[in-house]
Amino acid sequence: METLSSIECFVRAAEAGSFAEAARRLGLTPAAVGKNVAKLESGLGVRLFLRSTRSLSLTEAGERFLAEVSGGLASIQGAVANLASSQGQPAGTLKVSMGMAFGRDYILPHLADFLARYPAIVPDWHFDNRPVDLIGQGFDAAIGGGFELPPGVIARQLGPGHRVLLAAKDYLARHPAIESPDDLARHDGILLRSPQTGRVRAWPLRTRDNQQASFELKMRMAMSDPEAACHAALQGLGVTLVSTVHALPHLQSGSLERVLPDWYVDTGGLSLYFSAQKLLPAKTRVFIDFIVERFRERTLAEKFNANSVPMRGSP
Incomplete structure (x- = not known):
């Protein structure tokens, strides 16, 4: 040894x-x-x-x-x-990286069930919106979207990576109607900076039937965290563009509404990343299977699809 x-x-x-x-x-x-x-x-x-x-x-x-x-x-x-398992059960420290709000809302609620099934596994979960060097930093797995796949790493897609436009009802009531992507240029934007580059990326909008359009919002402010952008939108400060992962709770509660509900941004997929090695540790393998199982049971892939995300919550 x-x-x-x-x-x-x-x-x-x-x-x-x-x-x-x-x-x-x-x-x-x-x-x-x-x-x-x-x-x-x-x-x-x-x-x-x-x-x-x-x-x-x-x-x-x-x-x-x-x-x-x-x-x-x-x-x-x-x-x-x-x-190195306990009585034949998967065991060891499970080091996983995931986004802060995503991990809190969609992964952490299942921790008790996971540990009941695999009591010898010790979670070491890192909540960060930045991608990690999976192999170099010794992570067993990572969950995220929009990352380039580095050598030695493979991905299992969990759902679509869609982004939608959101605003508070009172903001929409106080400003000119938004009926097409061109109308966005006259509206205050709560823009997101990439945590990797620090830049605000220009995304093209698309529809279910593959119409595409560029758009531009006036930069009223910029945030590096999508949850912060949602909270700024809640105050009626402008229009923001965030992933459906972050948008869904606000739309379901009715606190924010979709802007141009037929349009969205496609950034690829939300995936679970792990090493491409042939003999994957049991602790990693059962975690992957568990998360895929829970996503399927809760139909999260469908819920994260912009074409099925609601315009607003129930009255």
């Missing part, structure tokens, strides 16, 4: 380009990571890294070794995790 630990330190250091960052991801000290890598180099009789005070880079031999062992390391770790 010392050799396996040394190989893991080598792989994480190569991925991070730093002993310090590898140590942070592994929960070790930089000195321990360096010592394990040195032990591995000594046992192999070859130098794997070129070290300097400012950089860490792989030697030619290190690059070859990384290509040969990184996939095998994931398989071995998966096998070990599957054996």
Whole structure:
């Protein structure tokens, strides 16, 4: 197991380009990571890294070794995790990343049922609207949408990634009617900045029958969190564009109304991301199956579809 630990330190250091960052991801000290890598180099009789005070880079031999062992390391770790169970049940720490409001509203309510079914699993759930480096940061899974699929990661779609326009009833009553996408240019916008780039992205609108239109809102304010944008809209401050995941509770309660209900933005899908390794740890596999099962039981994919999302709540 010392050799396996040394190989893991080598792989994480190569991925991070730093002993310090590898140590942070592994929960070790930089000195321990360096010592394990040195032990591995000594046992192999070859130098794997070129070290300097400012950089860490792989030697030619290190690059070859990384290509040969990184996939095998994931398989071995998966096998070990599957054996390290309590009375044959999936066990271990389950590290998952998900959006704050999404996790609170759609995943956390099922935690008690999940733990009743799998009592030996210890959730380590991170609530953040930013995408994570699933493999590099040691996450077992992540839930989100609109992310590029990095190497070594696969996705299982949970539902559509649709966004809809929302505003408070009193805002709509005080401003000119919005009857087409062109009318939006005269309205105050509560715009969302990307947490990755800090930019406000211009999205094209579409309809069920594939009509498309560009649109523009006057920037009255910008937010980095969709829930904050919804709360600003609740105060009658303008029109916002958020995912149906965030819009649905407000539409069901009647606190916000859809603007141009025949139009929406398609950003891809809401997906569950996990490692592409062949031998997935049991704790990760049962979590994926559990979430997919709950989404199917609650017909959330249909509810998140902009073509079925209500215009407003019941009177």
